[in-house]
Amino acid sequence: MLEDIGFSDHFPLLIETENAVLGRRPYRFHFKAWWTLEESCEAEIRKLWEESSSSFLNRMVNLTKGLKVWVGKIRHNRNREVNRFNKRLKELNCEERLEENLGEIVEVKLHLNVKIDKEERYWEQRACANWLQMGDKNTAFFHKYAS
Template sequence: MERFRETLAECKLSDIGFSGVSFTWERGNLPETNIRERLDRGVANDEWISLFPLGRVQHLPFSTSDHCPLLINTARVNPYSRHRRFHFEAWWTMEESFEEVLRGLWGSSSGLLMEKLKVLQNERNDETLARIIDTKIHLNMEIEKDEVYWEQRARVNWLQYGDKNTTYFHKSATTRRRANFITKLVADDGKKIVKETELQEAAKIFFEKLFSFDGVADPKRILEGVDSCISPEMNEVLNSPFTADEILVALKGMGPLKAPGSDGFPALFFQKYWQIVGKDVLDFVWVF
């Protein structure tokens, strides 16, 4: 190791940084033997760093090997990107043990719906690490779960889980991600904006104008030309409290893998495990 450090110093090579998880190597199938270290890294000299000042190494997901793949990215990286928030994965529902684990965690948690959902987003401890390792072992042999994983990201709702076309889902998800990444904007005067700070400022100004107003006309005068079509009886029905059955019907009508809310749980989670979480959902809805 000392010779390696001397070689780095002699060649004037320095660490160029990374993004992703903090480790590149993981070994051990039990919590007490699990070890995670950053063994692999990218180094470069001053000339390379000057040529690619935004170059970074990205730690990619891995499951089969104990080393994660490294991707060197010399393109611009968004410095304002936030830490990836929790996101419920559709393939978790295919684990036979998931419902039992969910039932146990849900039953042992106190508080309202949002507090119980936060419990499900807990950090790694010995118990969750053991489940993660066990899931990795099974995941390597279950291609069907990989298909569901990419279908969720592709938002392709007209294909069913049975279509064995993982490559298609992968390409769809990649295309959607590329389309959602803004690299250039055109201002009202035709000027092209490419700098990160200017992109954010342009977007901020656009939406400030979009949601601002100079005042509105008298709403009573606006409604003078609109004929009333809601009878008192209809209005009473519309204002009556909704029932549990109506909530469940509305939930079942949602796309299971549509974009989730800020809690990271899509409709699929509540549809599949309504018998466990339904009461808390109803209590939450009726309170608010």
């Protein structure tokens, strides 16, 4: 009787058919390091987390959706502020050099550097991700970075 009991080498296959778009991978959420440089990051995460009181998975989904909206606003505002600081810096450089102007030039440059640093942090993380995905292959990407 024990001889009739066998173990199958077959495994069940789970196929998810809902929300599947042919030919496209689903969006994968990635936390970006530059978000932590924003003063409102922690408060935004806390607010989004506390707004949803359902299961853990639903809270995570709501958090990712909310952070995508928040990041869009932050990036739009940052681009607008960088343009405003650049314009003000050009105006100050064209004016006569007085003590008040020099102080404002330093302040504008400081704010501009902070904004640019956040953008650089984004591109550093992006370059690292690209390197991890494609850098170890013997490709044009690797040769470009090696030379």
